[in-house]
Every structure is written in structure tokens, then in C-alpha cells.
Amino acid sequence: MKFFSFWRSLASFRVRIALNLKNLPVKVVFVDIDADAHREAGYRQINPQMALPALVVDDGTTLFQSLAILEYLDEKYPSPPLLPADLNGRARVRALALMVACEGHPLLTPRVRRYLDHELNLRDPQQAAWRRHWTVETLAALEGHLAGHKDTGRYCHGDQPTLADICMVGHVTAAVTQQIDLAVWPTVQRIFETAMALPEFAKAHPLAQPDTPEAMRVKR
Amino acid sequence: MKFFSFWRSLASFRVRIALNLKNLPVKVVFVDIDADAHREAGYRQINPQMALPALVVDDGTTLFQSLAILEYLDEKYPSPPLLPADLNGRARVRALALMVACEGHPLLTPRVRRYLDHELNLRDPQQAAWRRHWTVETLAALEGHLAGHKDTGRYCHGDQPTLADICMVGHVTAAVTQQIDLAVWPTVQRIFETAMALPEFAKAHPLAQPDTPEAMRVKR
Numbered sequence: 418m419k420f421f422s423f424w425r426s427l428a429s430f431r432v433r434i435a436l437n438l439k440n441l442p443v444k445v446v447f448v449d450i451d452a453d454a455h456r457e458a459g460y461r462q463i464n465p466q467m468a469l470p471a472l473v474v475d476d477g478t479t480l481f482q483s484l485a486i487l488e489y490l491d492e493k494y495p496s497p498p499l500l501p502a503d504l505n506g507r508a509r510v511r512a513l514a515l516m517v518a519c520e521g522h523p524l525l526t527p528r529v530r531r532y533l534d535h536e537l538n539l540r541d542p543q544q545a546a547w548r549r550h551w552t553v554e555t556l557a558a559l560e561g562h563l564a565g566h567k568d569t570g571r572y573c574h575g576d577q578p579t580l581a582d583i584c585m586v587g588h589v590t591a592a593v594t595q596q597i598d599l600a601v602w603p604t605v606q607r608i609f610e611t612a613m614a615l616p617e618f619a620k621a622h623p624l625a626q627p628d629t630p631e632a633m634r635v636k637r
Numbered sequence: 638m639k640f641f642s643f644w645r646s647l648a649s650f651r652v653r654i655a656l657n658l659k660n661l662p663v664k665v666v667f668v669d670i671d672a673d674a675h676r677e678a679g680y681r682q683i684n685p686q687m688a689l690p691a692l693v694v695d696d697g698t699t700l701f702q703s704l705a706i707l708e709y710l711d712e713k714y715p716s717p718p719l720l721p722a723d724l725n726g727r728a729r730v731r732a733l734a735l736m737v738a739c740e741g742h743p744l745l746t747p748r749v750r751r752y753l754d755h756e757l758n759l760r761d762p763q764q765a766a767w768r769r770h771w772t773v774e775t776l777a778a779l780e781g782h783l784a785g786h787k788d789t790g791r792y793c794h795g796d797q798p799t800l801a802d803i804c805m806v807g808h809v810t811a812a813v814t815q816q817i818d819l820a821v822w823p824t825v826q827r828i829f830e831t832a833m834a835l836p837e838f839a840k841a842h843p844l845a846q847p848d849t850p851e852a853m854r855v856k857r
Binding site for chain 1: 685686694696698700701702704705706708709712713724725727728729731732735736738739740742743744748749752756757759763766767770774778781782
């Protein structure tokens with residue numbers, strides 16, 4: 418499989434974690450969004466939508482949208498599972514993942530930032546307030562669903578990492594980058610620290626990638 | 638099952654279509670977002686996140702996030718299926734659905750509109766330009782993935798409606814509301830018209846609900 422990734426992309430981060438958890442070897446192609454490499458002809462042939470990540474599977478089919486890729490990997494390589502076995506549990510894990518993927522993350526993406534910058538002419542304090550608002554809103558919503566829930570365990574759902582943790586750590590990483598104090602959401606903070614202590618999560622971190630700019634790179 | 642719905646909510650629209658396709662009887666509870674009923678104690682007990690829709694299943698568990706609810710319904714009531722049987726097809730359908738749910742829709746929600754209004758003080762022309770920009774961006778992306786693709790059929794994927802159509806019709810409905818001419822995206826337009834001609838889709842339309850304001854209601 419060939420995986421098109423960018424160090425800072427939180428959607429790429431999700432897929433990196435899943436590939437690590439399932440111990441799947443992939444050829445990684447680094448697409449430098451900051452240099453607009455995702456808009457060049459080479460990558461447009463892979464994904465006409467010019468979005469990251471993309472996964473080209475062994476029969477040559479290109480998969481896109483991180484959550485669809487995660488579901489694919491879980492169906493094709495079921496061990497270890499990224500979803501619980503019971504229907505209610507699967508629905509809960511997917512819902513927690515979607516809270517990040519459909520509510521928090523979409524408002525923090527480069528394309529939105531570009532619109533705020535170029536179309537609405539928002540300057541730094543307003544852009545920072547925008548990012549903070551949507552980051553915090555989703556952190557609070559996650560804490561509301563996780564704290565005291567009977568199915569919350571060592572991780573978001575039980576004692577094994579799932580799709581929910583994979584999505585959540587990316588959102589919390591965005592909060593950390595903004596220097597938001599996590600203490601207000603103790604369950605989120607505890608699960609984030611537990612998950613990021615796993616090597617499969619740690620190695621997938623945006624600041625630990627081969628294409629992370631040298632000055633920012635964290636050695637692990 | 639008890640289904641918490643609001644006529645104008647595009648996420649509720651998705652679940653209504655799935656319930657119709659699978660012919661599942663539910664007790665519908667109408668939550669009037671315009672009157673802030675989703676913030677009242679009654680609904681907060683159902684979903685502390687105060688978001689719609691929610692589905693309370695027979696054992697009393699509350700499910701939330703429309704795509705998680707759709708996956709649950711498809712796992713519990715497999716016929717007719719909302720996802721194809723093959724792995725690549727499932728990934729494609731989920732990705733098309735997620736393009737709407739994670740990229741188009743999140744920028745058009747009431748909570749974002751409220752932020753643009755109250756925090757950024759954007760007036761009507763700028764709000765309309767914002768809505769139009771994100772609506773069109775996703776329509777173009779969908780057309781790019783659908784037009785000429787070998788798996789595109791009568792519907793987004795093959796000749797049966799799937800999760801992809803369920804999400805797409807909501808996004809196109811938002812475009813129609815904005816009086817955006819669909820002719821630029823002929824594949825999207827064709828599939829939208831094909832799907833909306835099915836009674837299961839038509840009956841789920843935002844303007845055909847019991848809680849649709851009388852002046853706007855379309856009889857079907």
C-alpha cells in the first residue's frame with residue numbers, strides 16, 4: 418500500500434495511528450501542503466479533490482477520507498479491532514470519532530483558515546479566537562460524553578484504543594498547539610495521555626514524522 | 638425506537654431517509670431548534686451535547702451523530718443494505734458520505750452561522766457568500782468523484798441508494814435552498830433527482846415534515 422501523508426495533517430495522523438496499531442507496512446509519500454504539492458498534477462492524479470490523506474491499496478484503488486480509510490483497514494485487517502464487537506458500542510465509538518471529524522476538525526482546516534484570511538480579512542487575534550472557540554467546544558462535548566459514562570475505560574471506550582481515541586488525540590493535539598490548558602476536561606486529558614504513551618500513537622505524532630520540519634521535530 | 642428530529646436539520650433528514658428505506662417504525666419527537674428546545678432540560682437529558690438527531694433504541698441507549706446512527710441501522714437491520722458488500726465499494730461510499738458530513742455540512746450549521754453573526758458580525762451578503770462558497774466547493778468535489786467513475790450508476794454507487802446518496806441529497810437540498818443552479822454538476826444533479834423521486838427520500842424531505850412550518854410545507 419502507498420500512503421500519501423503530510424506531517425501536520427490531523428487526518429493523516431489518524432491513519433498513521435491505525436497503520437501502526439495494525440502493524441501494516443506502507444510506502445509513505447510525503448505531500449508538502451505548505452508548498453502546495455497537493456495541487457500539483459502528480460497528486461491530483463491520485464486524488465482530484467487534492468485532499469490528504471489518500472491510501473492506494475494493493476489493487477491500485479485510491480481510498481480517501483480518513484474515517485473511510487480507517488473503516489477499510491479495520492474490515493480488511495481486523496486485528497487488533499478499532500471498533501468494539503457490540504452494536505451499541507460500535508455506534509458510541511463512531512459517534513465520538515464523528516464529533517471530532519464532523520464538528521471540531523472541519524472548522525480548523527487550512528481551507529477554512531484561508532477563507533478567514535483572504536475572504537473575511539480576519540487578522541491573528543480573530544483567527545486565534547476562532548480556532549480556540551471550536552477546539553474548546555468539541556473538547557467540552559467530548560468530556561460531556563466521556564466523564565462518568567459506564568463504557569468509558571482506560572480509553573474512550575473500554576480498555577483498548579478505538580477509532581474514538583484515534584480521532585480524539587488529533588483534536589487534543591490541536592488544543593495543545595494552541596496552549597489550551599486541558600485540566601478543565603480531566604477525562605479527555607487522562608485518555609489523551611494514556612493513548613499518547615502507546616508507541617503506536619507516539620510514533621504517529623505530527624512532530625515525529627520524517628517530513629516534520631527539522632526545527633520542530635521531536636525525536637522518539 | 639424514539640427518534641428526535643427537526644424538520645430543517647439535514648442530519649435528521651439523513652436518518653429519516655434510512656428509517657424509510659428500511660421501513661422501521663419509530664416514535665418521532667420533534668425538537669424545535671428555532672425555539673431553542675434542544676437546550677431545554679428535557680432534551681439535554683437525552684443528549685447532553687444538545688445536538689440533533691438522536692435515536693433512543695429499544696434497550697434505552699441513546700445514539701447520536703447521524704452517520705453513526707446510519708451505520709447502526711445498517712448493522713442491525715441489514716436489508717436493504719446502505720453499503721455495498723465489497724471492501725473497496727464500502728470505502729468509496731463512506732468517503733463520498735464523509736465529503737458531505739465532514740467538509741460541506743459542518744460549515745453550514747446553525748452554530749457556525751451564529752458565530753459568523755454574533756462574533757464576526759457578518760451581515761447577509763457575507764453570510765450568503767460563506768454558505769455559497771462551501772456548498773459549491775463540496776458539490777464540485779462530489780462531481781469530480783462521481784462523473785465518469787466506473788462505479789457510479791443510477792445512484793452514487795451502483796444502482797441502489799447508499800449512505801452516499803443519503804448524505805448527498807441533503808447537501809444538494811441546501812444548494813437548492815440557496816437557488817444555486819445545479820446544471821454545472823450534471824452527475825450530482827441527475828443522481829439527486831433520481832434519489833428524490835423515491836418515496837423514501839421524498840417523504841424525508843425537510844419541507845414535508847409534520848413540524849415543517851405550515852407556510853413552507855409541501856404536501857406529498
